[in-house]
Structures are given as C-alpha cells and as structure tokens.
Amino acid sequence: MTDVTSQAPSPAQSGPAQSLGFYAIWAVCILGVILLPLIFTSGGSHTTFSLIGIAIIFALSYNILLGQTGLLSFGHAVYYGLGGFLAVHGMNAIVAHELPVPLPFVPLIGGFAGLVFALVIGWVSTQRAGTVFAMISLGVGELVASSSLILRSFFGGEAGITTNRTDLPTIFGLSFGPQIQVYYLIAFWLVISAIGMYALTRTPLGRMCNAVRDNPERVQFIGYDPHVVRYLAFCFAGFFAGIAGALAAINFEIANAAYLGAVQSGVVLFAAFIGGVSYFFGPILGAIVVTMLQLELADITSVWQLYFGIIFIGIVMFAPGGIASLLMMHRPLLRAGTLPMVLPSYLIAIVPTLLFACGVILGIEVLGAYSQGSADSTTIRLFRIPFEAASPMTWLAAVVLTIGGFFVARMTWRGIAGAWDRAAMAARERGYLS
Amino acid sequence: MTTAIEMRAVEKKFGNVRIIQDLNLTVGKGERHAIIGPNGAGKSTTFNLISGHITPTSGEINLNGDPIAGLRPFEINRRGLSRSFQVTNVFAKMTVWENIRCAVLWATGHRYAFWKNVDSLPEVRRRTAEILEDIHLTERRDVPAGLLTYAEQRELEIGITIAGGANVIMLDEPTAGMSNTETERAVALIRRLTEGRTLVIVEHDMSVVFGLADRISVLVYGNIIASGTPEEIRGNPKVKEAYLGEEEH
Amino acid sequence: MLELIVISTLNGVLFGMLLFLLSSGLTVIFSMMGVLNFAHASFYMLGAFFGYQLTKWIGFWPALIFAPLLVSLIGMAVERYGLRQTHKHGHVAELLLTFGLAFAIEQVVQMIWGKLPMDYRVPAILDFPAFTIFSTNYPAYKMFMLLISVAIFIALLVTLKRTRVGLIVQAALTHPNMVAHLGHNVGRVFMLVFGVGTALAAVAGVIAGPALVTQSDMAALLGPILFVVIVVGGLGSLPGAFVASLLIGLIQTFAVSMNGSLASLFGPLDPSIGPSLLTDIWNVTIAQIAPILPYVLLVLVLIVRPMGLMGTRES
Numbered sequence: 001m002t003d004v005t006s007q008a009p010s011p012a013q014s015g016p017a018q019s020l021g022f023y024a025i026w027a028v029c030i031l032g033v034i035l036l037p038l039i040f041t042s043g044g045s046h047t048t049f050s051l052i053g054i055a056i057i058f059a060l061s062y063n064i065l066l067g068q069t070g071l072l073s074f075g076h077a078v079y080y081g082l083g084g085f086l087a088v089h090g091m092n093a094i095v096a097h098e099l100p101v102p103l104p105f106v107p108l109i110g111g112f113a114g115l116v117f118a119l120v121i122g123w124v125s126t127q128r129a130g131t132v133f134a135m136i137s138l139g140v141g142e143l144v145a146s147s148s149l150i151l152r153s154f155f156g157g158e159a160g161i162t163t164n165r166t167d168l169p170t171i172f173g174l175s176f177g178p179q180i181q182v183y184y185l186i187a188f189w190l191v192i193s194a195i196g197m198y199a200l201t202r203t204p205l206g207r208m209c210n211a212v213r214d215n216p217e218r219v220q221f222i223g224y225d226p227h228v229v230r231y232l233a234f235c236f237a238g239f240f241a242g243i244a245g246a247l248a249a250i251n252f253e254i255a256n257a258a259y260l261g262a263v264q265s266g267v268v269l270f271a272a273f274i275g276g277v278s279y280f281f282g283p284i285l286g287a288i289v290v291t292m293l294q295l296e297l298a299d300i301t302s303v304w305q306l307y308f309g310i311i312f313i314g315i316v317m318f319a320p321g322g323i324a325s326l327l328m329m330h331r332p333l334l335r336a337g338t339l340p341m342v343l344p345s346y347l348i349a350i351v352p353t354l355l356f357a358c359g360v361i362l363g364i365e366v367l368g369a370y371s372q373g374s375a376d377s378t379t380i381r382l383f384r385i386p387f388e389a390a391s392p393m394t395w396l397a398a399v400v401l402t403i404g405g406f407f408v409a410r411m412t413w414r415g416i417a418g419a420w421d422r423a424a425m426a427a428r429e430r431g432y433l434s
Numbered sequence: 435m436t437t438a439i440e441m442r443a444v445e446k447k448f449g450n451v452r453i454i455q456d457l458n459l460t461v462g463k464g465e466r467h468a469i470i471g472p473n474g475a476g477k478s479t480t481f482n483l484i485s486g487h488i489t490p491t492s493g494e495i496n497l498n499g500d501p502i503a504g505l506r507p508f509e510i511n512r513r514g515l516s517r518s519f520q521v522t523n524v525f526a527k528m529t530v531w532e533n534i535r536c537a538v539l540w541a542t543g544h545r546y547a548f549w550k551n552v553d554s555l556p557e558v559r560r561r562t563a564e565i566l567e568d569i570h571l572t573e574r575r576d577v578p579a580g581l582l583t584y585a586e587q588r589e590l591e592i593g594i595t596i597a598g599g600a601n602v603i604m605l606d607e608p609t610a611g612m613s614n615t616e617t618e619r620a621v622a623l624i625r626r627l628t629e630g631r632t633l634v635i636v637e638h639d640m641s642v643v644f645g646l647a648d649r650i651s652v653l654v655y656g657n658i659i660a661s662g663t664p665e666e667i668r669g670n671p672k673v674k675e676a677y678l679g680e681e682e683h
Numbered sequence: 684m685l686e687l688i689v690i691s692t693l694n695g696v697l698f699g700m701l702l703f704l705l706s707s708g709l710t711v712i713f714s715m716m717g718v719l720n721f722a723h724a725s726f727y728m729l730g731a732f733f734g735y736q737l738t739k740w741i742g743f744w745p746a747l748i749f750a751p752l753l754v755s756l757i758g759m760a761v762e763r764y765g766l767r768q769t770h771k772h773g774h775v776a777e778l779l780l781t782f783g784l785a786f787a788i789e790q791v792v793q794m795i796w797g798k799l800p801m802d803y804r805v806p807a808i809l810d811f812p813a814f815t816i817f818s819t820n821y822p823a824y825k826m827f828m829l830l831i832s833v834a835i836f837i838a839l840l841v842t843l844k845r846t847r848v849g850l851i852v853q854a855a856l857t858h859p860n861m862v863a864h865l866g867h868n869v870g871r872v873f874m875l876v877f878g879v880g881t882a883l884a885a886v887a888g889v890i891a892g893p894a895l896v897t898q899s900d901m902a903a904l905l906g907p908i909l910f911v912v913i914v915v916g917g918l919g920s921l922p923g924a925f926v927a928s929l930l931i932g933l934i935q936t937f938a939v940s941m942n943g944s945l946a947s948l949f950g951p952l953d954p955s956i957g958p959s960l961l962t963d964i965w966n967v968t969i970a971q972i973a974p975i976l977p978y979v980l981l982v983l984v985l986i987v988r989p990m991g992l993m994g995t996r997e998s
C-alpha cells in the first residue's frame with residue numbers, strides 16, 4: 001500500500017555547501033515565523049498565524065505515520081484531542097491547586113497525554129500495516145469519539161470543557177491574554193517540534209521507518225522487527241499530535257468532542273496529502289494551504305468544503321506527490337537551466353485551465369443556489385458578476401465553460417507534457433537527472 | 435561445535451501438499467555449501483524455513499547448536515544468519531547508500547536509536563562505504579535502488595545480505611539472469627566476501643556450483659537425496675538419475 | 684420480555700440484511716480490486732436521496748428501479764475515470780480517492796438537499812401493520828424490506844454459483860492475485876462489479892430511506908460500521924461479511940432496546956461520590972453504548988483474531 005508515499009525523499013547529503021544551504025533554509029523559516037506577526041499586525045492575522053502554527057505541528061506529526069512509515073491513519077485526531085483535553089484538565093488543576101507551572105509548559109502535558117495513549121493503543125494497531133492498520137485507526141477513532149459523548153464528566157459532553165489560560169502563573173511577566181503572546185507561544189513550540197521531527201527522520205529509527213515503509217518484509221532479514229519500528233513511530237506521532245492539541249486548547253481555551261472526531265482526522269490527512277507526504281516540508285505547505293482555505297473559502301462560499309473535496313480528489317488523481325512534489329519536480333530542470341523550456345507551455349495552459357475552473361465553479365454555485373433557492377433571490381455573485389441561477393443562459397454558460405474549457409485545457413496539458421519531456425531530456429544530457 | 439546449520443527431519447506442508455519431507459541437512463562451520471535441485475524442488479522453501487520466513491510443520495532446525503525453528507526472521511538474523519532472495523528484494527525507493535546503511539545499523543548496535551544522528555556515526559559510515567566498494571556500487575550510491583540495472587540490483591541484494599556481518603550467509607540464486615561476465619564477477623565477489631564465513635548457496639549454474647562449493651546437497655521433491663563433496667556428487671548414480679541426467683548440464 | 688426479543692430479532696435481522704446488501708458489494712470490490720471503497724456508504728446515501736427525489740417525481744416503484752440504475756452509472760463512471768486513472772499510483776491513492784469522494788458526495792448532497800432530514804414516506808400500499816405480535820404492530824414495509832433483501836441475497840447467490848462473471852468473482856475472492864491474469868476484459872469486469880456493488884448499495888438506500896432517516900449524514904454514520912462488518916467478517920470473505928452483518932445488526936438492535944446499566948444491576952452509587960468517570964460508567968445504559976459496540980467488537984476481533992471471523996488472509 002505504499003506506492004504513493006515513497007517517492008525517494010532526497011537525503012541530506014552533507015557537502016559543506018549543501019549543509020550551509022540547509023541551515024540557511026531553516027534560519028529563514030524561523031525568522032519568518034518570528035517576523036510575520038510584526039509585519040501583519042491585525043488581530044485577525046495573528047489568529048490565523050496561530051491556527052496555521054498548530055496545523056503545521058499536527059500535519060507534521062501525521063506525516064511521521066503516512067510519509068515516513070507508510071501508515072495511513074484515519075484516526076490521528078484521537079491523540080490531538082486527548083492532548084487537548086488533558087491540557088485543559090491540567091490547566092484547571094494547575095489553577096485549582098495553585099501549582100507553580102506556567103502556561104508555556106502546558107503543551108508538554110498534551111504531548112505526554114498523546115504519547116501515553118499512543119503507547120497503549122499503538123501496540124495492537126501497529127501489528128499490521130496497510131489496510132488493517134487503516135481500519136483499526138478508523139475504529140479506534142470512532143470508539144474514542146463516541147466514548148467522549150458518554151464519559152461526560154471528563155469530556156464535558158457536547159459543550160466540552162473550558163479553561164482560562166490567563167489564570168496560570170505568569171512567566172517573564174507574560175499573561176498570555178493577548179493573541180500575539182499566544183502566537184509566540186505556539187511559534188516557540190512549532191519551531192521546537194519541527195526541529196524535533198526533522199531530527200527524528202535523521203536518526204537510525206527514522207531511517208528504518210522509511211525502510212519499513214518501502215519493504216517491511218526485507219526489514220526483518222536485516223535484524224529489525226517492523227512492528228517495533230511502526231510502534232515507535234506511532235508513539236512519536238502521538239506525542240507531537242498531543243502537543244498540537246494542547247496548543248489548540250490553549251488557543252481556544254476549550255476542548256470539545258470535535259477535537260478528536262473524524263472530521264479533524266480527515267482534515268489532517270487532507271493537509272498532509274495535499275502538501276505532499278514524500279518531503280518533510282510537504283505537510284507544512286499543506287497545513288498552510290488547508291488552514292487558509294478553511295478560513296478564506298468559508299467567507300466566500302457556503303459550499304467551501306465541496307471545493308476542498310474536489311481539490312483533494314484532483315491532487316490524489318493527478319499529483320499524488322502533492323504540492324511539494326510538484327515543486328521539487330522542477331529542481332533538476334532549474335539546476336540544468338532547462339526550466340525556461342517548460343514555462344511558456346504553462347502560460348499557454350493557464351488561460352483555458354482557468355476557464356475550465358470557472359465553469360466548474362459557476363456550475364457548482366448555480367446548482368447550489370438553485371436547489372437551495374430561497375424565495376427571495378436566486379441571484380449569485382461570482383467574481384462580482386451577478387448570475388441568475390434560474391436562467392437557462394447561466395446554466396448554458398457553465399456547461400460550455402466546463403466542457404469547452406476542459407477539452408481546450410487538455411490540449412494545452414499535452415503541450416506541457418511534451419515540453420517537459422524535452423526539458424527533462426536536455427537536463428539528462430547535462431547530467432542533472434538520472 | 436562444528437556445525438553451523440543443522441536440519442533434522444524437517445517437514446513443511448502448504449495446506450495438504452507436503453513440499454518438504456523428512457529433510458536432513460548439515461552445514462559445517464566455514465563451509466561453502468551448495469544446494470542444487472530441479473525447479474520447484476523446495477530449495478527456496480528450505481531457505482525460508484531456515485531464515486524464519488516460514489515455520490516448519492515439524493522437525494528441528496539448529497543454528498550453531500541452538501534451536502531456531504519458530505523464531506521470527508529478525509531474531510534469527512540477530513543470531514548471525516543473513517539471507518538473500520531469489521527475487522530481488524531491496525528498498526526500491528531508497529538510494530543504494532541508504533539500502534546498505536539500513537543493513538548495517540542493527541549489527542553496529544544502533545538498533546531503534548532515536549537520539550543519534552545517523553549521518554554522524556563513523557562506524558556506520560565506514561562500513562557502508564566499505565560494502566559499497568566491495569559490491570562495486572560506490573559510483574551509484576545516490577541512485578534509488580529501483581533504478582539500478584538488474585545485475586546491479588543483484589549485487590545490491592548480496593551487499594544487503596552481507597552488510598550486517600553475519601557468520602552464516604545464505605544466497606538464493608545470486609547469479610540468476612546474469613551474463614557470463616557478470617556471473618564471473620559475482621562469483622569472485624561472493625568468494626571474497628564470504629571468506630571465513632559459512633556460505634549456503636542455491637545455484638542452477640553447475641560451473642558456479644562446482645567451482646565454489648566445498649560440499650553439495652541435492653534436493654529433489656523436498657528431500658535431500660545426496661550430500662557430499664563435488665566429486666562424490668558427480669559420481670553419485672542417484673543424482674545422475676534424478677537430476678543431472680534429466681537436465682543438460 | 685419475549686415480545687422484546689421477538690421484535691428485536693426481527694429488526695436485527697432486517698438491519699443485518701441491509702448491512703449485507705452493502706458489505707457484499709464492498710467485499711467483492713475489495714477482493715477484486717484491492718480497494719477499500721470508502722465511498723460505498725455514500726452510494727447508499729445517493730440511493731436514498733435519488734429514491735426520495737424520484738418517488739416525488741415518478742412514484743416509489745419506478746424509483747426503486749431507476750435510482751439504483753442511476754447510482755450504478757455514477758459508480759461505473761467513478762471506476763472508469765477515477766479509480767482506473769489512480770490505480771498506477773497505488774492502493775493508498777485509490778483508498779484516498781474514495782475517501783475524498785465520500786467527502787465530496789456528502790457536500791453535494793448537502794448543497795442540493797440541505798442538512799435536514801427528507802420527508803421520505805413509506806408508499807401508501809405498504810403503510811399498514813403486517814401483523815400484531817403481543818401488543819406491537821409490525822409494519823408491512825419492514826417485511827417488504829426484509830423480502831427484498833432476502834430476494835437479492837438469493838439472486839446474488841445464484842449469480843455467484845451459476846454465471847461466468849460469478850465464477851470470476853469467486854476466483855477473485857479465493858485468489859486475489861490471479862485477477863490480473865484474467866485477460867484483456869478485466870477492465871470491463873471491474874466496471875461491472877463496481878456498478879453492481881454500488882447498485883446494491885443504492886437499493887439498500889432506496890428501501891431504507893423511508894424506514895430510517897434520509898439525511899446528508901447517513902453515509903458518515905453508516906460507513907464506519909460497514910468497515911467494521913467486513914473487517915470483523917474477514918476481509919475478502921463473503922460468508923464472513925454475511926455473518927458479521929447479521930451479528931452487528933442484532934447486537935446493535937438489541938443494545939438499543941436495553942436500558943440496563945451497572946446502576947440498575949447493582950444499585951446506584953453512594954451519592955457522596957459526585958460526578959466522575961466512575962459515575963459516568965456506572966450510570967450509562969446499554970442503549971447509550973450501542974453506537975460504540977461495533978467498534979469495541981472490531982478492536983476485540985482484531986486483537987484476538989486479526990484475519991476476522993472467517994477470513995483467511997491478514998491484510
């Protein structure tokens with residue numbers, strides 16, 4: 001079951017120039033994390049950045065399973081959610097018993113909660129990989145999510161349980177009331193977790209995770225128990241998911257059943273996969289894209305989740321390596337200097353592809369407006385242009401754009417493929433592509 | 435103690451079909467032992483039994499005097515037995531370097547370590563480079579294993595098998611499908627790499643078998659019908675009849 | 684008590700047969716193509732909604748025919764243009780495609796029909812009590828559902844045992860690796876199997892729609908239970924799927940009708956204890972834990988017998 005997840009990630013071969021570049025990338029990213037909220041100073045953007053930070057940790061933790069070890073989980077939110085709940089309980093206990101634990105340490109509570117549950121649940125569920133693992137993760141996910149509604153005293157039923165982060169002992173005079181302070185708390189844990197998870201991929205265990213992903217049978221004949229490798233990976237994934245959950249609990253000052261439900265598990269899968277599981281930075285991109293989509297699309301259209309689903313399906317079918325692979329594909333061309341050979345074909349393709357996309361969007365919006373058609377109005381506005389959903393002309397436009405756009409676009413896509421072949425050939429001749 | 439592998443009255447059934455029956459085999463320490471036999475005789479199945487890939491229905495298997503029947507493959511591997519596969523079985527999406535390095539990790543004692551940087555383990559690095567040099571793949575170290583040529587993949591397969599430094603090496607048709615020059619090179623490689631170790635090899639190419647082996651066992655229908663030095667096997671009438679006679683070697 | 688047992692058994696068998704209509708298709712699709720179709724329950728939901736809409740337009744009986752046909756067309760298109768395209772990227776990609784599809788179908792249904800339950804009624808001629816047992820009227824429509832599912836069950840059995848495609852399917856069930864060697868028409872067989880599988884799911888949707896709730900979350904509620912069924916039964920085993928369907932149908936139905944709790948067995952806890960995990964567990968009724976029972980069963984089965992009740996392979 002691992003074909004998608006295993007397009008050889010390039011190992012960090014440590015030439016001095018490359019390792020310099022490697023540290024430079026990390027430095028730039030960390031600098032970006034620090035500077036962004038100083039550039040975008042509105043409260044709204046601070047909230048957005050906070051959510052993205054949490055989503056990145058969660059998606060990276062998910063990728064320890066899917067991308068690194070080849071384990072497809074449908075229930076990763078269990079560890080995120082339990083991390084969140086235990087963080088809230090922990091914070092309330094800290095306040096109630098006046099313990100000297102300041103807020104920045106609370107994510108550790110979540111992390112250890114995730115770790116403990118992963119230690120317990122993981123031993124059984126990682127016995128097998130593949131479909132059986134996927135099904136167990138789904139079953140455990142449903143089990144925990146349903147139980148959370150029964151065990152009300154711990155999970156607080158539908159409403160969840162709340163806390164107040166400003167009641168905790170302060171540290172360095174920070175109250176963590178303002179969003180910007182919460183952001184930096186999240187950013188701190190983001191940097192720590194990202195470095196930790198990256199370092200994990202460079203350890204003997206991390207390398208063996210890849211080996212188990214590629215060929216669990218062979219691993220047994222070089223001395224390793226694939227079950228143990230999967231189990232350890234699962235525990236790390238649980239730990240970092242718990243940290244993310246705790247940060248979410250700190251951010252929202254609440255933990256509820258939605259934290260550990262199927263939707264949350266699905267979103268993290270979407271994020272990791274859309275970003276690309278075969279590169280370490282893939283899930284980071286995915287988490288950014290998915291969080292932005294969640295926040296932005298929801299404002300524009302009521303059926304934003306449908307677009308979400310369509311984007312996901314498109315990625316699965318046409319670019320199963322995700323955004324990261326699409327980007328990294330161009331690296332050898334860039335190095336060989338043959339990238340300009342493909343760019344014109346992109347420019348040609350962009351127009352019909354956009355028209356096709358517009359047709360699909362128009363079709364969906366019109367269908368939505370028409371079928372939910374409240375009496376007052378079936379007029380929709382798309383790109384500031386009003387459309388009458390009940391008018392046949394609108395329907396016709398949608399159909400023509402979709403079908404016509406598709407066929408023209410398909411021709412231009414073939415053009416891209418041709419240009420690619422030529423560019424790759426040239427790159428190969430220059431020795432940049434094997 | 436002088437035996438490396440000892441199989442006594444081993445039987446293996448798949449469903450109701452008895453593939454291995456009353457199989458007795460002794461491989462001495464430091465010996466180069468070849469197993470020959472017609473297609474479907476059960477040679478690979480014997481390998482699978484010894485290496486723990488499958489468990490025998492009944493019978494005893496000992497490695498260096500200790501019973502190993504029923505142990506998992508990695509437990510047997512940790513006791514110093516390593517095998518290759520007839521059908522190339524490498525980590526196709528990982529580079530040649532990573533393939534070998536993974537095979538070195540357990541033996542160098544790093545196990546499941548998640549607190550060490552794998553790139554800065556000098557012992558691992560040195561041994562990986564050494565093995566790559568041995569199997570002539572240093573040039574190709576950064577190529578994903580799946581993109582190697584067939585002969586290169588077979589050499590990588592051997593490399594992974596010996597990388598852990600096991601005392602008992604089992605190779606299942608290492609030269610199958612190779613050209614003559616490639617075979618010669620592979621045989622020289624095997625001879626050099628298994629110096630001072632025990633080798634069990636399955637091979638169809640009789641020139642390889644008779645050139646390499648100290649002892650030969652002939653497996654027909656899941657049963658060893660003869661076992662001895664190359665001369666003894668050459669002269670054995672049962673072998674001639676059952677095996678050498680019917681094939682054009 | 685006896686009344687409860689009889690009625691619950693009837694309902695349980697009915698629910699079990701409905702589950703089997705779905706799990707049979709899912710099992711066959713999995714065995715032949717190696718794809719766990721996450722969207723299978725979504726086709727069931729589409730069946731219910733198409734059934735509802737077509738009933739409004741052309742009546743229940745034509746809807747019973749046409750809704751499954753429509754759904755199976757969609758199913759075949761998914762196989763032809765979706766799965767076949769994705770196949771080269773491996774099973775994870777295929778599984779994820781159906782996962783995305785399940786998500787998208789739910790959104791489309793929500794967009795068109797909204798989030799509220801539909802007013803999908805039992806057809807008038809079947810709207811009477813079939814018989815009265817003790818004091819309970821058992822509705823004729825439920826007997827009709829039972830009849831249809833049993834009829835399909837028999838038809839399936841005959842198809843499997845007597846037709847060429849049936850033989851191929853059977854061969855695929857026992858030797859999944861051999862399917863690739865079937866020859867050049869393997870694509871057509873896959874499409875057909877997918878079409879029939881989704882049509883069966885849709886039939887279940889059309890007939891279950893009026894009896895259960897026709898709502899946009901019905902796929903998300905049933906889907907995981909379906910996976911429990913086929914994993915508990917043993918991946919790739921049709922008899923296993925049958926047994927597990929009935930088992931889960933009965934367990935769920937009986938659990939829902941039972942109000943017992945530890946508190947009712949052993950008496951309430953000392954009130955001074957106050958609300959805690961213990962009181963939660965003490966007071967929860969069997970009916971309340973009914974939704975989690977299938978998952979408990981799943982986890983238990985996977986621990987004790989990972990190949991499932993009647994399965995032969997592990998994954």
Ligand SMILES: Nc1ncnc2c1ncn2[C@@H]1O[C@H](COP(=O)(O)OP(=O)(O)OP(=O)(O)O)[C@@H](O)[C@H]1O
Nearest residue numbers: 448449453471472473474475476477478479480520
């Ligand atoms: N897992 C299995 N299940 C059922 N039968 C098996 C299994 N593995 C091997 N066999 C059967 O056992 C017999 C011996 O197979 P084996 O692979 O050991 O032969 P071999 O001597 O290695 O042949 P070759 O020279 O072709 O490699 C064959 O008839 C094969 O079909």
Ligand SMILES: [Mg+2]
Nearest residue numbers: 477478479520
């Ligand atoms: Mg063989």
